[in-house]
Each structure stands twice: as C-alpha cells, then as structure tokens.
Amino acid sequence: MCRLFTLVSMLILALTAPSAVLPGAARQSDFEILETEAADQAIELSRLETNGEYGTLYDQMHLDSQAIIPPQVVSGWYADEFAPRQPDVITAVTDVQIIPWTWTLNDKSYPETAEITFEQPFGDEIVTDTIHLVKERGMWRWFYGVSLDSVNTVIERYAPEYPPVTGDPATATVTDDGSIPWGLDTVTTAALTPELLAAALPDEFAGNTLRAEPGAEPVEERPYAFATQSVTYRYTETDDPTMTSAGINLSELPAEMSVSGALEEVRSGPTSTITDGDLLVENVTVQDIGATVLFMLVIQSGGDVVGDVPFLIWGAADGESLYTASARDIAHLRVLAEAIADNVLADSGAIRA
Structure with missing residues (x-):
C-alpha cells in the first residue's frame, strides 16, 4: 500500500509541478514558436526590401515561387514600384496565424502557412498588409504575386522573353508525392x-539559344567519371552568345551501375561536391517511395560571378542513362524541363495529361 501511495503521489506531483507540460499545452507552445519565428522573418524581409537587397530577398523566396518568378522580375519591380514609396521596416506585427493556404499562381496547398498581418511605414503613411510565409529548408519563405494577371504584367515588363504564368499546378517545384x-x-x-532526349532539346527557351550540336566529350572532361559516354549540350543567352546560360548533360552508365547507384555516387561518392546544404530535394532510394523516376534537385554556388546554380539530375529507375540539366536559376530550369517534356511527348505523338 505504501508503495502504491508513493507512485500515485509522484504522479500527482509530476502533473502539478510548474515544469510539467500537458500534450495540448506543448502543441500550443510549438505553434507559438512557429509564429514568433515567422513574425521575425517578416520583419527581416521588410528590412531587405527597405535596404534594396533584392538578390537576398529573392534567395529567401519559396522554391515554388522561384520556379515561376525569374529574379529580374523581383529586382525590377521592387526598384521601380516599391522603393519610390519610401518603405521602412515593419513597425508592428499585429497578428500571426498558422493556417492552410493555397497560392493562386500554382494552385498548390500549403497546410502550415504563417499568415502575418503587420504595419509598415511608407513615407508618412502607415500601411496594414498581410504576407504568407511557408517554412522550407529551415527558413520561413515568401511568395511573389497574388494574381496571374498582375504577375504576367510584370513578367512581360521585366522579363519579356520569359513565358507567362499559366496557373498550372505542374509549375510547383516538387509534387507532394515526391515525384x-x-x-x-x-x-x-x-x-x-x-538520343531521344537530345532530339527533344528546344532550340530556344526564355531568351536562351542552343549551341551547335557537340561531339562526345573526352573522358577527362566528363562531369561523371563513371560514365561510359557523355555529351553536353549548352545554351547561350540569345542577346549575348558569349554567355553560357544553361546546359544538358547526357551520360550513359556502365552495365554494372544502376541509376540509383549513379545518383548515390553523385551525391556522396569520393569526388562529390554536393553537401547537405546544397541538396534541396531527392528521392534516390527506390525502396522508400517506389518511384519510377529518380532525381535530385541541387543548388550549388558558382562563385561571386556566376552565383547559385540549380541542377536537376535524373533518370528512369530501370534506365541506363543519367541526365543533368542546369540553368541560371530555378525559374529557367523549370521552363527548360517543361520544354523537354513537351517535346518528348510531341515526338512520340502523345499529349501530356
């Protein structure tokens, strides 16, 4: 009896002690932490806006938004339309809620979105506004644009060579099922x-022009040492043919190497330059999700001159080749990938569902 009383007493003390946290309270605390982080990020974004740090502002945009909005749209619009209003840093965050939210430009739903209402000075006026942030890769990230018409207007003005936004959910950076x-x-x-992929490369896309067809690369110049054959096609800026702006590498694998093994080698092999910070998305392990197409989406620094460069590396799970596409930013990489997919389907007489 004494032992039972002792255990019951300990339980009562544990539940009533100041440090005890009930499950509901813990969940509430988690949301409070998220709300505080999101509010702080909204203030930081307003600081970047105010200081004209548009490159950093773009880097902190959500990848799904970067896949649709090219960087020159952000820098151009903020410089011409936002800066003349004499903005200052947010002075008050009046409300933060974690809610499900759908971005109208890609019709994709984000179940835990921070909806932040704030007050921000513009000259002598205080403006109340709302921003939606979604946590991605450890950071609360923002989205540019609230309507297709307004976004397409600024794209036409600041990036006229870039295709208009259609609102197709396929423009989301990564589908929710990991494909x-x-x-x-x-x-x-x-x-x-x-050979089929090479035939599907667009001659032009978003202000980029395909160079003359190259020959096979010498062994010492192949991006992947394990490749038995490697060909790289390069794009240059249409207005400046001396500037390489995108590329596609087609690498054939040795008989003993699978696409999964090749991607693992690229990701973590002895010669790999990819770090955990570079890796955005992957589904390399077939057993995890039963994917028929394996891929990695990576961003690596190209130095002060080139900046960050996105790479999409992929292949059929049961295929014999590895494909790598790169472009100046995620937005142009998406347009290139979609053009390849459309051309493959057109060459086969099929239509994308």
Missing part, C-alpha cells in the same frame, strides 16, 4: 535514350 517535377515524370522511362 520529379515539371512533367518529366510523364516522359522519363527506360525507353528515353540519350
């Missing part, structure tokens, strides 16, 4: 040979 984005899941099979 490769931008329509490539519909065309990447073991039957997609390097």
Whole structure:
C-alpha cells in the first residue's frame, strides 16, 4: 500500500509541478514558436526590401515561387514600384496565424502557412498588409504575386522573353508525392535514350539559344567519371552568345551501375561536391517511395560571378542513362524541363495529361 501511495503521489506531483507540460499545452507552445519565428522573418524581409537587397530577398523566396518568378522580375519591380514609396521596416506585427493556404499562381496547398498581418511605414503613411510565409529548408519563405494577371504584367515588363504564368499546378517545384517535377515524370522511362532526349532539346527557351550540336566529350572532361559516354549540350543567352546560360548533360552508365547507384555516387561518392546544404530535394532510394523516376534537385554556388546554380539530375529507375540539366536559376530550369517534356511527348505523338 505504501508503495502504491508513493507512485500515485509522484504522479500527482509530476502533473502539478510548474515544469510539467500537458500534450495540448506543448502543441500550443510549438505553434507559438512557429509564429514568433515567422513574425521575425517578416520583419527581416521588410528590412531587405527597405535596404534594396533584392538578390537576398529573392534567395529567401519559396522554391515554388522561384520556379515561376525569374529574379529580374523581383529586382525590377521592387526598384521601380516599391522603393519610390519610401518603405521602412515593419513597425508592428499585429497578428500571426498558422493556417492552410493555397497560392493562386500554382494552385498548390500549403497546410502550415504563417499568415502575418503587420504595419509598415511608407513615407508618412502607415500601411496594414498581410504576407504568407511557408517554412522550407529551415527558413520561413515568401511568395511573389497574388494574381496571374498582375504577375504576367510584370513578367512581360521585366522579363519579356520569359513565358507567362499559366496557373498550372505542374509549375510547383516538387509534387507532394515526391515525384520529379515539371512533367518529366510523364516522359522519363527506360525507353528515353540519350538520343531521344537530345532530339527533344528546344532550340530556344526564355531568351536562351542552343549551341551547335557537340561531339562526345573526352573522358577527362566528363562531369561523371563513371560514365561510359557523355555529351553536353549548352545554351547561350540569345542577346549575348558569349554567355553560357544553361546546359544538358547526357551520360550513359556502365552495365554494372544502376541509376540509383549513379545518383548515390553523385551525391556522396569520393569526388562529390554536393553537401547537405546544397541538396534541396531527392528521392534516390527506390525502396522508400517506389518511384519510377529518380532525381535530385541541387543548388550549388558558382562563385561571386556566376552565383547559385540549380541542377536537376535524373533518370528512369530501370534506365541506363543519367541526365543533368542546369540553368541560371530555378525559374529557367523549370521552363527548360517543361520544354523537354513537351517535346518528348510531341515526338512520340502523345499529349501530356
């Protein structure tokens, strides 16, 4: 009896002690932490806006938004439309809620979105506004644009070579089921040979022009040492043919190497330059999700001159080749990938669902 009383007493003390936290209270505390982080980030974003740090502001945009909005739209609009209003840093965050929210530009739902209402000075006026932030890769990130019409207007003004936004959910950076984005899941099979993919490369896309067809690269110049054959196609800026702006590498694998093994080698092999900070999304392990197309989406620094460069590396799970696409930013990488997917389907007489 004494032992039972002791255990009951300990339980009562544990539940009533100041440090005890009930499950409901813990959940509330978690939300409070998220809300505080999101509010702080909203203030930081307003500081970047105010200081004209548009490159950093773009870098902190959500990837799904970067996949749709090219950086020159952000820098151009903020410089011409936002800065003349004499903005200052947010002075008060009046409300923060974690809610489900759908971005109208890609029709994608984000279940835990921070909806932040704030007050921000513009000259002598205090403006009340709302921003939606979604946590991605450890940071609360923002979205540019609230309507297709307004976004397409600024795209036409600041990036006229770039295609208009259609509102197609395929423009989301990564689908929720972990499949490769931008329509490539519909065309990447073991039957997609390097020859067929090369034939599907667009001659032009978003202000970029395909160079003359190259020959096979010498062994010492191949990006992947394990490749038995490697060809790289490069794009240059249409207005400046001396500037390389995108590229596609087609690498054939040795008989003993699978696409999964090749991606693992690229990710963590002895010669890999990819770090955990570079890796955005991957589904390399077939057993995890049963994917038929394996891929990695990576951003690596190209130095002060080139800046960050996105790479999409992919192949059919049962294929014999590895494909790598790169471009100046995520937005142009998406357009290139979608053009390849559309051309593969057109060449086969199929239509994307």
